[in-house]
Amino acid sequence: MTARFHRYRIATRNAPLTAAPIFRTIVNRADFCINCGICQSACPYDVHERQVASLELRVSSPKTSAPDSLSSNPQPLSWLDVPKMADPKSHNCTNCFHCVNECPVGALSLSGNPDFHTQGDDFYKTEAITAVIFEADSGRVPVSGAGYRGPFAGEGFDGIWTDMSEIVRPTRDGIHGREWISTAVTLGRRPKWALINQSEAPANIEIGIPMIFNAADLPAVPPELLDWILKASLETQTLTLARAPIGKEPWKNPSAVLSSADASLPEYFSSLKISELDLTGRAPDQWLDCWRQRKKHNPKALLIVKAPLDTRLVKTYGQLALAGVETLHLRGSWRGLALCGKHLTDALRLIDDHLIDAGVRDEITLIVSGGITAAEHVPKTLLCGADVVALDLAVLMALGATRFDSSGKTLKLTGPWLPPDPKIAAQRLKNLLGSWRDQLLEILGAMGMRDVQRTAGETGRMLLNEELDKEFRGLFSPAQAADDPRYG
Ligand code: SF4
Ligand code: SF4
Incomplete structure (x- = not known):
């Protein structure tokens, strides 16, 4: 009997947030x-x-209702x-x-x-939150009659444009499926050479989209939050990084990835096919030993190593990759900054370049998290070098948490939050992923790409506002530019 072919899709449906809609x-x-x-x-x-x-x-x-009335009609x-x-x-x-x-x-x-x-905080404005809420409400792509209203220049994500050089080819229409575009990604070590003996193949896991949930860094309120996220990740064939156990047999949910700082092996790690080792609080010179310590107890399992995103640690990342680490999760701040102060996109490009120079970039999977709160952030982060992004704050926004403080290490909720009806909470997260996947397909189609895995580190498909601005100004003599206020 031949297996039936199933195209990956995310089942979206209306799941409006009635408790705390934000409206203009x-x-x-x-x-x-x-x-x-x-x-x-x-x-x-x-x-x-x-x-x-x-x-x-x-x-x-x-x-x-006269007492003598004989009729109740x-x-x-x-x-x-x-x-x-x-x-x-x-x-x-x-x-x-x-x-x-x-x-x-x-x-x-x-x-x-x-x-x-008055929503969000001094960094995340109401418009960003309402876009996420619309996407989670409907699973659709927000379209405004006047086109894109966001900034076309600036720092970080705002300073990156994607090269849509094939937008005139209608056959590459990923959303409506006339030509299939794959959004599947494999997590794990990619062998450098073809393996004759498949038993030597390193552990890897395929997920349907280059997006996973990072629940491990979210404040654990409400208590059902993790259940909702896990349900959504299971039904969309992706993963959830999570810290706290759920119920008595927590890790039976195949989409759950236990994230722990413990390098010694608690009993349940040995039965897991995938887990995360969180090295955030440890000195970088201990990272390799910690990884070896955890890995030796369960060498066949896929072990994700989580570390802070910091360009000053490029050599350490390279050493980890050379030593055999399969998947590296680099965590930026809630506002998308690396520890060194660079924006996530700038830091990631440097790290990607370093891993290429070290000859290990193609063997390792890079997950990046922190500050990815809009659909456009996903392709931009991939083009800068990530294979997969992990979503955290966007999850809370989708569930209606609109007042928070993202300035510190820990995300703080600063206002009342009435979470959605539990019956629709997981659907809202599926809608968010469905909408963001559709927007990713739009970009892939317009770039002429049929496989999202080809986008990782494809910096040639990006236009950087900073570089174009310099190039444009270079067309004018310094004196000419200085005299004319139009050239800044
Ligand atoms: S959408 Fe138009 S018709 Fe409907 S309430 Fe608003 S202004 Fe009135
Ligand atoms: S059209 Fe005006 S008068 Fe008629 S129901 Fe609406 S608000 Fe009332």
Whole structure:
């Protein structure tokens, strides 16, 4: 019997966050509304609806309840019984003003939500959070009529553009599948030569997308958080790095990867196919010994080594790779900075170059985490040298945590957070991955790439704002540029 071929896909469906939507505009309805319902017909986004509960109450309750009444049938509704309009669902409003124009008595108005710009912190602004919330709500790609509204220049991710040189080829349409683009990635050591004896093959694991969850660094609230993340990772064929055990037999979930700083081997490590050794708190000169200590107890298992992202440690990363480490997880700050102060993307390019020079880059898998909070960050991080990204803060944003402080080592929640209904929490994370995968496919298609694994370190497919800016300014003589304010 031949196995059936299944194309990888992420099943998305609407899972709106009703507890704490962030919205830009408040729709106001004045008391002199005559309940005509015109606004309900006018609005394409279901902002205006009638009070359903009130309608059901009237239909099921007789209008007259005289003791001598023999009939319990409800009275027919008159136009006076039509339920009143419910409070507008302002979070659905797109500011088209149609209902305001159509209201016959001028009872509707729109005003700015003063709460809108108070989300996130001084680094992550409301717009970034609302994009993630939309993606988790719907699983769709956010599209604005006026095109991309973000910055086209700046530092870090903002200073990188992707080379869409094949955007004119409609056949490379990864989202709709006319030409298949693979987003599968293999974690683990890649042998330098073809192996005759397959029993010598190093442990590796294939995942459906170059994104995993990093729950190990998240604050452990609410208690169900890890269960939701694990459910989402299992159903999307990816992995979750996690610190705390779940229930009595924690690591039976095949998508869970136990992350621990303990280099000696607790009993359960020996039965795991994959685990993570967190070296964050240890001196770099101890890293190799710690890895050997853990590895010797379970040499067949895939062991991820987690270390801080820091360009001053490139030689140590190289030594680890040469010694046989299969997968290196480099962790940046919550704001995407390396310990040396460089942005994650700049640091990663230097590290990737060093590993290439050392002749080991193709053998090792690089996972990068910290500050990856938008769909566009994924391809940009891959192009800078990562094979896989690990998502953390974006998980909390998707689940509705909108007030936090990302400035320190530990992420702090600074405001009230009403997590979503547990029935939809995992679906929201699947939606986020589905939306980000679709956006990755768009970029891969436009770059003419059919396999995401080819993007790792493909710096030639990036345009750097800093370099282009220098090149452009070089077209003018210094005196000319100095005289003309247009050239800065
Ligand atoms: S302004 Fe447009 S989107 Fe907003 S409530 Fe009115 S009709 Fe609906
Ligand atoms: S159109 Fe105006 S008057 Fe009619 S229900 Fe809507 S708000 Fe009320």
